[in-house]
Amino acid sequence: MVFVKTYTSLVSSITQSVQVFRSTLKFMKNKNRNTQVSIDFENGVIDGVLKQIRQSGASGSDPKIAKLIPVWCCNIKVTETKSLLVFIKEMLTPFDEVSLTHVKRFKKESDEQQGTFLRAILCSGDLYGTEGDLRELFREHCAGVDSQHLPIYKTDIPKHGAPTAEISKDWSEKYWPMSWKGNPNHQVLLNADFDVAKERTMVNATLDELEKRAGQHPGDVPVVTIIATPQHEILTTAYDHRDTHVLKHSVMNAIQQIADLEVQRRSNRNAVAGEEDSKANNNYLCHNLHVYTTHEPCVMCSMALVHSRIGRLVYIKSMPSTGALESNYQLGDRDGLNWNFETWKWIADEENKRLDAIMEKSKHELASNTHI
Ligand SMILES: [Zn+2]
Numbered sequence: 001m002v003f004v005k006t007y008t009s010l011v012s013s014i015t016q017s018v019q020v021f022r023s024t025l026k027f028m029k030n031k032n033r034n035t036q037v038s039i040d041f042e043n044g045v046i047d048g049v050l051k052q053i054r055q056s057g058a059s060g061s062d063p064k065i066a067k068l069i070p071v072w073c074c075n076i077k078v079t080e081t082k083s084l085l086v087f088i089k090e091m092l093t094p095f096d097e098v099s100l101t102h103v104k105r106f107k108k109e110s111d112e113q114q115g116t117f118l119r120a121i122l123c124s125g126d127l128y129g130t131e132g133d134l135r136e137l138f139r140e141h142c143a144g145v146d147s148q149h150l151p152i153y154k155t156d157i158p159k160h161g162a163p164t165a166e167i168s169k170d171w172s173e174k175y176w177p178m179s180w181k182g183n184p185n186h187q188v189l190l191n192a193d194f195d196v197a198k199e200r201t202m203v204n205a206t207l208d209e210l211e212k213r214a215g216q217h218p219g220d221v222p223v224v225t226i227i228a229t230p231q232h233e234i235l236t237t238a239y240d241h242r243d244t245h246v247l248k249h250s251v252m253n254a255i256q257q258i259a260d261l262e263v264q265r266r267s268n269r270n271a272v273a274g275e276e277d278s279k280a281n282n283n284y285l286c287h288n289l290h291v292y293t294t295h296e297p298c299v300m301c302s303m304a305l306v307h308s309r310i311g312r313l314v315y316i317k318s319m320p321s322t323g324a325l326e327s328n329y330q331l332g333d334r335d336g337l338n339w340n341f342e343t344w345k346w347i348a349d350e351e352n353k354r355l356d357a358i359m360e361k362s363k364h365e366l367a368s369n370t371h372i
Pocket residue numbers: 249250251297298299300301302371372
């Protein structure tokens with residue numbers, strides 16, 4: 001048994017050993033930092049400390065059931081394949097925001113009337129509003145296909161690749177031929193690119209702030225949020241002031257502080273005439289920033305994180321009745337919202353115990369119905 005790190009807490013090591021034995025574990029060389037991280041693909045855990053929180057892994061969602069999206073299709077003769085591929089490559093795929101690489105482009109069919117023909121996926125269902133618009137595009141840009149008599153229609157296909165080869169085969173028979181390239185979430189875990197030592201420092205920075213504050217401000221709900229750049233530069237640290245205003249949760253305060261910094265930055269830049277401001281047209285306050293907070297955020301705070309377009313959230317403690325990520329709603333990667341962010345829970349025993357101890361010291365146990 002090789003441990004990547006030596007933890008000071010014996011309990012933490014034991015917990016990690018149990019996790020290691022339970023699951024398939026692979027050690028990956030981090031290409032950028034020459035450090036090793038272990039990835040538990042089965043449970044979505046990195047180095048035994050960061051647990052991936054995502055909608056499809058939430059309790060109640062069955063990975064065998066495909067989420068479906070509509071796509072535009074057409075039927076062509078086999079001899080028209082080449083022209084259609086060029087048309088798709090030049091006129092549709094570059095403008096399509098939905099990736100369709102998890103399905104095969106063609107499906108071979110035959111019937112008595114048409115003989116052998118191909119059903120082809122053209123693009124996502126949202127790219128064109130009507131069949132007439134697509135037909136017009138064919139008429140103008142795809143001379144190799146008989147656009148006048150072309151059957152164009154919508155069909156539903158799985159939105160994502162299947163989690164296992166067996167399910168992929170099942171979906172291929174039920175919906176549309178799938179391209180099996182391994183579990184798509186494994187690639188997400190491989191690409192997560194964590195410097196775990198730095199993540200631990202950031203998590204402890206929230207706890208340091210919480211500890212400083214504990215007991216000094218009796219009205220506070222003990223929650224701290226830090227917003228940082230992906231390079232771990234801390235931009236702001238926020239406490240919770242809901243005792244003074246109902247909306248002043250820690251996460252909301254942190255986003256407000258980023259807004260204040262941006263107002264300040266813009267007014268400073270305006271003083272320098274003639275300089276181009278590369279951020280002036282970016283209206284998303286926290287675009288791709290990383291957020292560290294002690295407790296799982298509530299619905300209001302989670303939606304504020306969606307709207308400000310953060311890149312990643314790390315929190316320590318779950319809030320089963322009010323949390324809006326792993327506990328309810330899965331707002332970090334919920335279908336239908338126009339932004340998703342990575343959500344990770346810091347599960348290391350050491351920091352979780354430290355948080356519990358600070359909460360105990362602050363004598364302010366959070367009621368189970370407190371919205372964080
Ligand atoms: Zn909140």
